[in-house]
Amino acid sequence: MGRPYGLLRAGFPFHKTLGMRRLTNYPIDLAFGKEDRLFILCRNEGTALIRKYSTEDADLGSFGIYGEEPGQVTWPVTILADADENLYLTDEALHRVTIIDNEGELIDSWGEEGSGPGQLNGPSGMSFDADGNLYVVDTLNHRVQKFTREGGFLGGWGSHGCGKSEFNMPWGIAVDEVGDVYVADWRNDRVQKFGADGEFKMAFGESGCGDGQFNRPSGVDVDKHGDIYVVDRGNNRVQLFNEEGRYVQQFIGDATLSTVAISYMMTNAYPNRLRDMAKLEIQKLLRWPQSVIVSEDGLMYVPDTGSYRVQVYRKEAVELNELQFAPPRRAPALNI
Amino acid sequence: MADEDLGLIAHLLRRAGFGASREELEAYAAKGYDEVVEDLVDEERCPPIDEDIIKRYFGGQWPDFQSGAWIYRMLNSPRPLEEKMALFCHHVFATGFAKVAHALAMNDQIDLFRRIGMSNIREILLELSMNPAMINWLDNNENIKGEPNENYGRELLELFSMGVGNYTEDDIKNCALAFTGWTYAQPVPLYPHGYYSPEFLFRPEDHDFGEKTFLGHTGNFNGDDIIDIIVEQPATARFISRHLYNFFVADEPQVPSWNVTPPQDPEAIETLADAFMESNGDMRHVLRTLFKSDFFKAARFKRVKSPAELITGVLKLVGTYRTPTPGMPQYHRAATLMGQELFNPPTVEGWHTGQEWIDGGMLTERINFAVDEVGDASKPGIQALIKRLRTVGDSLTPEQFVDTCLDLAGPVNLEDKTRADLIRFAQSGGDLVFSSNGSANGQTEESTDRIILMLQLIVASREYQFA
Numbered sequence: 001m002g003r004p005y006g007l008l009r010a011g012f013p014f015h016k017t018l019g020m021r022r023l024t025n026y027p028i029d030l031a032f033g034k035e036d037r038l039f040i041l042c043r044n045e046g047t048a049l050i051r052k053y054s055t056e057d058a059d060l061g062s063f064g065i066y067g068e069e070p071g072q073v074t075w076p077v078t079i080l081a082d083a084d085e086n087l088y089l090t091d092e093a094l095h096r097v098t099i100i101d102n103e104g105e106l107i108d109s110w111g112e113e114g115s116g117p118g119q120l121n122g123p124s125g126m127s128f129d130a131d132g133n134l135y136v137v138d139t140l141n142h143r144v145q146k147f148t149r150e151g152g153f154l155g156g157w158g159s160h161g162c163g164k165s166e167f168n169m170p171w172g173i174a175v176d177e178v179g180d181v182y183v184a185d186w187r188n189d190r191v192q193k194f195g196a197d198g199e200f201k202m203a204f205g206e207s208g209c210g211d212g213q214f215n216r217p218s219g220v221d222v223d224k225h226g227d228i229y230v231v232d233r234g235n236n237r238v239q240l241f242n243e244e245g246r247y248v249q250q251f252i253g254d255a256t257l258s259t260v261a262i263s264y265m266m267t268n269a270y271p272n273r274l275r276d277m278a279k280l281e282i283q284k285l286l287r288w289p290q291s292v293i294v295s296e297d298g299l300m301y302v303p304d305t306g307s308y309r310v311q312v313y314r315k316e317a318v319e320l321n322e323l324q325f326a327p328p329r330r331a332p333a334l335n336i
Numbered sequence: 337m338a339d340e341d342l343g344l345i346a347h348l349l350r351r352a353g354f355g356a357s358r359e360e361l362e363a364y365a366a367k368g369y370d371e372v373v374e375d376l377v378d379e380e381r382c383p384p385i386d387e388d389i390i391k392r393y394f395g396g397q398w399p400d401f402q403s404g405a406w407i408y409r410m411l412n413s414p415r416p417l418e419e420k421m422a423l424f425c426h427h428v429f430a431t432g433f434a435k436v437a438h439a440l441a442m443n444d445q446i447d448l449f450r451r452i453g454m455s456n457i458r459e460i461l462l463e464l465s466m467n468p469a470m471i472n473w474l475d476n477n478e479n480i481k482g483e484p485n486e487n488y489g490r491e492l493l494e495l496f497s498m499g500v501g502n503y504t505e506d507d508i509k510n511c512a513l514a515f516t517g518w519t520y521a522q523p524v525p526l527y528p529h530g531y532y533s534p535e536f537l538f539r540p541e542d543h544d545f546g547e548k549t550f551l552g553h554t555g556n557f558n559g560d561d562i563i564d565i566i567v568e569q570p571a572t573a574r575f576i577s578r579h580l581y582n583f584f585v586a587d588e589p590q591v592p593s594w595n596v597t598p599p600q601d602p603e604a605i606e607t608l609a610d611a612f613m614e615s616n617g618d619m620r621h622v623l624r625t626l627f628k629s630d631f632f633k634a635a636r637f638k639r640v641k642s643p644a645e646l647i648t649g650v651l652k653l654v655g656t657y658r659t660p661t662p663g664m665p666q667y668h669r670a671a672t673l674m675g676q677e678l679f680n681p682p683t684v685e686g687w688h689t690g691q692e693w694i695d696g697g698m699l700t701e702r703i704n705f706a707v708d709e710v711g712d713a714s715k716p717g718i719q720a721l722i723k724r725l726r727t728v729g730d731s732l733t734p735e736q737f738v739d740t741c742l743d744l745a746g747p748v749n750l751e752d753k754t755r756a757d758l759i760r761f762a763q764s765g766g767d768l769v770f771s772s773n774g775s776a777n778g779q780t781e782e783s784t785d786r787i788i789l790m791l792q793l794i795v796a797s798r799e800y801q802f803a
Contacts, residue, residue: 020528026395044396045404045665075393093662187388216388261528268527277522282532288395288521305395307529327793 003226004244006008010316012240014254015299018057018310020261027051027303027310028220031081033102036046040303041079041086050104057259063104065089069317071106076169077124078291082132088149090123090136091328095135097123097151110151115141118153123175124221125184129196134175135181142167144183144198152295162188164200172219172231172291177306180219182228189214191230191245204245209235212247219291229292229300236286238302243258253286255304255311278307286311341365343747345372347636350803351584352376352627354648357655357717358724358744373627376417377620379454385413393660397439397531399679403671404664406446406678410648411657417623419487421453422446422748423644424583429496430686431473433679438523441469442679455795457576457617458567461497465559468520468534474684477519479512480542486512486519486677491684493566501595502571503551510548515559517543567617568610577608577622584626586638586691604631637749637802640693644801646702650709650795653745655717673701694801706795713784721745722787731769734762741790750799758793762786 019027019040029041030135033052037060040051052060065073074095082088085102096111111120125137133154134147143158144167168187175181179196190205191214205214215234222228226243257265265272274294287306294300298315345365349356352377356364364372375381394405409417427448433442445467451536452463467487471477474488485773489512493503500531503511519542523534551565561647566572578599582588585604589597599605607629608622615621626632641649651657657664671678675698681687694702721744725732728740738758742748750758762768770783794800 021526021530045394045401045662186392214391236387241704255529257528271525271527274522274525278524278532279521280524281526283529288391306397309529319526 003224004319005322006320007225008318008324009248009318010318011297012076012251012300012313014256015312015314016057017255017258017261018053018055018312019051020258020264021308022264023059023308024051024310025308027308028077028305029079030293030301030303030310031079031087032293032295033085037085038301038310039079039081039085039102041076041089043076044145048076050079052102054330055243059260065098065100065104068094070109071100071104078126080126080128080134082128082149084322088126088238090126092122092124095120095123097126098133100151107150108150110147117156118145118147120145124171127173127175127181129175129179130177135175137170137173137183139169139171139186142169143275144181144194145169155197157194157252164203165192165194165198167192172217172221174221174228176222176226177224182222183232184217184220186216186218189217191217191220191228191241193245204241205230211250212239212241214239219289221292221294223294223298223315223318224296227315230293231289231292231302233288233290236288238286238289238292239302251286251300251302251311251313253280253284253304253311254313255284255307255309258309261309283307284323285301341369342367343636343749344633346747347414347633348372348376348627350641350645350649351421351632351639352623353422354410354645355652357652358720360652360687369755370628373624376415376627377624379415379418379453382414384415385409389660394664397443399433399439399442400665400668402439402443402446403678404666405412407644407648407667407671408657408660408664410644411651418450418454421623422449423642424579425449425453425460427555427583427681427686427689429460429470430681430684431467431469432681432683436469436472438469438472438531438534439679441472441535441628444533445469446679454500454623457497457572457612457619458563460590460619461492461563461566462560464496464638465492465515465518465563466536468536469715471518471520471536476515479516479518480539481513481516484512484516484544488512489515489565495591495684497566497575498569498571499575499591499594502569502575507550510550511562513544513546514550514557516560517541518559570613573609573612573617574605576617577605578607580622580626581605582689583631584623585635587640589690590688590692591685601631604629607631618671637799639803640801641803642687642689643671643676643698643702644678644691644704646674646801647671647705649803650706653717653721653795654712654715655711655720656709657717658716670701670705674698674705698737702801703796706800707718707724707792710791710795711788713788718788718791721791722784725768725787726770731767733767734759737762737768737786737790741787741794745791748794748797748800750794750797754797754799758790761793762790 025042026044027040028043031039036055040053042049048066049062049064051062053314073089073091076089077092078090080088087100089098095113099108120138122140124139127135129311135147138145142160143215145156146154167185170183171186172184181194185192192203192205193201214232217230218233219231228241230239232239240248252336286304289302292302300313302311303312342365413419458629475485490508497521517539520534521537521538524532611622611625
């Protein structure tokens with residue numbers, strides 16, 4: 001199914017908050033499993049665990065994965081789930097990709113530290129393409145590499161720099177439904193878009209805190225309409241761009257207390273009193289997010305790392321055909 | 337550059353920073369001593385540490401994570417004196433997580449010290465008085481008109497500025513009244529979504545606007561007026577100068593005895609106090625005076641290293657953690673075992689220093705730590721050291737072996753007896769002979785084993801405990 005000719009953007013309201021401190025500590029990424037299950041990747045120094053969670057804010061258990069042994073990770077960055085709920089994790093400390101099942105049992109692990117073809121140095125972002133191959137951001141080698149699920153090297157591109165197809169410590173990556181690849185070029189404060197084999201298509205963004213500007217973008221995702229979501233980590237926000245890279249809007253956070261958080265606070269009289277004494281506006285804001293994940297049904301999940309929770313927004317947009325959406329025009333107008 | 341100059345530069349970097357690798361040391365030495373002092377005290381001459389890297393790789397709100405990140409800064413900041421002054425302030429204006437129990441507030445305070453540690457004493461004391469962690473630590477959030485809490489007022493005079501014997505109990509009471517209403521706004525509490533930084537708040541309804549008499553001055557003083565009076569006092573200049581001397585030059589007795597035990601070098605304290613007074617408490621000027629003084633240059637190995645100094649010095653020697661690497665909090669825990677839990681000094685007096693860093697248990701921790709670290713020949717700093725040893729010759733006499741190791745590991749100055757013991761030990765293995773083609777069959781060379789053992793003996797020596 002192709003992309004719509006146009007969109008009537010009805011809104012993008014806040015949907016819900018998931019998790020809280022103790023359950024979802026330092027969530028950095030998440031993956032969608034079966035039956036509305038989420039696998040939330042939580043990382044802190046000396047800790048790495050996967051929290052199984054429902055989209056209705058229910059804890060389904062967790063398992064720790066921290067370590068250096070096969071099946072463990074030290075500095076995980078990205079989690080992906082395949083159709084069987086096997087979980088794929090990058091590890092930027094151990095320079096490898098680890099594959100475990102949904103209970104944490106080792107399936108496979110591959111990757112070798114180095115800068116040669118197929119070797120990795122600080123792998124961070126990772127995304128499946130439609131064929132099930134993996135694009136891996138090789139951060140400290142300033143490049144993107146493509147592998148089979150089993151770790152077979154398929155190619156790659158990029159080098160250190162700020163020109164087209166060059167990177168400076170890239171981080172997040174996404175692949176859209178036509179196979180184009182989007183990379184959050186972290187220290188260049190931009191997003192670059194490539195064809196499946198690495199041919200440069202476009203770049204957008206520059207340093208700053210205004211609309212369409214970035215302060216160290218860390219994560220990127222693309223939805224079925226071609227809309228591009230970029231985590232502007234240093235500015236504590238997510239920015240939405242259309243498929244041409246034109247700025248649409250930003251999300252700075254609108255969190256409310258999650259269901260589990262409300263339940264927890266019912267037996268905490270002292271902090272409830274302190275909350276009553278505090279200005280609460282700040283608690284809605286995103287703090288140090290680093291990834292964004294968009295579901296098929298238009299829900300945008302933002303692991304809100306610094307606030308131990310996940311913020312979820314819901315896209316409301318109506319697809320338009322050629323009769324409902326005028327041809328492109330360059331000049332603005334005041335007559336309507 | 338002569339070896340003597342290299343030793344002096346190493347002394348400067350141990351005191352004004354956290355040590356230096358051999359390569360760093362030679363780069364500093366090439367600039368010359370006075371230029372290095374200028375680089376240190378005028379931090380704008382050097383780029384700041386890469387904050388993007390800190391934020392990307394060292395997250396977490398809990399003190400051991402933040403302490404680990406701080407140790408990474410100590411190791412890698414191009415502005416080492418900035419970090420050293422943050423540690424100085426953390427020691428002198430001691431505030432502890434044990435009571436504050438708010439990790440972001442503590443980290444905000446260390447950031448503050450990093451930012452203003454080399455500014456002016458007036459700015460330091462004013463910012464300190466407005467710092468939420470300090471306000472909480474010394475109960476100024478409960479210091480309100482009609483119900484004064486004198487804790488902060490007392491410590492401001494006793495431990496943070498003038499020292500005992502330079503003010504009266506009435507001065508303490510009036511000082512406390514001037515700081516009534518200096519509190520912080522209630523932050524959103526920890527649960528359920530983590531710490532939020534508290535911010536200073538002046539509450540006029542809690543402030544005593546009445547007349548106060550303080551150190552002979554009378555007026556409707558607020559806290560900043562009190563600080564203006566404090567910083568003009570010669571006692572403040574002498575007290576802060578003695579702290580600087582104790583931290584950077586040579587061990588003094590513990591602070592509580594300062595009003596009865598004179599400084600070991602009164603002339604040095606007067607020199608620093610004069611610099612303090614003539615510059616209106618400009619810390620850069622006082623530090624520049626200190627580092628360029630003869631008494632500083634003559635004070636090599638006159639201080640027991642603090643745990644933070646020992647750990648960072650050893651890590652610089654072995655060359656690890658120069659790029660983001662998992663595991664920094666282990667060095668927070670190591671420092672804690674040695675008696676210096678960063679972010680949590682034991683009392684408002686800070687840590688007791690000098691020989692009080694050393695007891696049987698802590699000395700064991702210090703030596704075991706250093707011996708373990710240098711015992712791994714694969715570490716980049718050890719590899720570099722072995723490579724340099726090889727450049728001396730294919731075969732080194734025991735004296736050459738010992739002296740070159742001492743030079744490359746510091747330079748480290750040993751007492752004659754200790755050096756003689758090391759030479760005697762080296763003689764038991766004969767000359768140190770390198771094979772012509774390095775290690776064979778992946779096996780460690782015998783020479784490498786001997787070098788590692790020699791380094792372990794050096795870092796286990798009594799003398800290595802001194803900065």
